[in-house]
Amino acid sequence: MGQYTLSINGAARTLDAAPETPLLWVLRDQLQLVGSKFGCGIGQCGACTVHLDGVPTRACVTPVGEVGRRQVTTIEGLSKTGDHPLQKAWQELDVPQCGYCQAGQIMTAAALLKKSPKPSDAEIDAALDGNLCRCGTYLRIRAGIHRAAELAAQGAV
The missing domain is CATH 1.10.150.120 ([2Fe-2S]-binding domain)
Structure with missing residues (x-):
């Protein structure tokens, strides 16, 4: 287990997770950001796509320990008011x-x-x-x- 402070949708969020934990599980289970979905679990379907520094990234195969200082944007963070x-x-x-x-x-x-x-x-x-x-x-x-x-x-x- 490790403690991570991630920048998610413009806010610093501190959490505990094993470094190999998929980012998707951290988002959904710990932070209740459930817009990104689990589809295939192998990065092939795109249901879990988030942005890491603006780049579409499959959260189901991205270990939380590899996120580092990159900005994570989920569908919830695309627009605060849903008007994108x-x-x-x-x-x-x-x-x-x-x-x-x-x-x-x-x-x-x-x-x-x-x-x-x-x-x-x-x-x-x-x-x-x-x-x-x-x-x-x-x-x-x-x-x-x-x-x-x-x-x-x-x-x-």
Whole structure:
């Protein structure tokens, strides 16, 4: 066991965990940040995606002992008021079906939009490759990302 102080959603959080404990378990079980979901446990589905210094990262395979001083952002920290352009677009277009994968989809898309504010379909497909949607809402996810890009360009942040 070790004690870690992590920067999570802009706040310092101190916790006790074994260094090999997956970040996902720390977020969900100790900090009650349950937006990131457990899907596969091997980093292949994307349901657990968070940002480490803005980079989409699979929290189910990231040991808490390796986080260090990097800033962790979860879906709960994407926007304090839930008005991020992606969150607005998701609601406007009714993107999710069951919703299980959507936090990971949104977190991956947020990093894409930061890098490419007006992504092409090919850029979206490449960035979200590996984020699985059991319901197959990939076309709605892509439309949501395009709509979020429009909202961001209009200053709806």
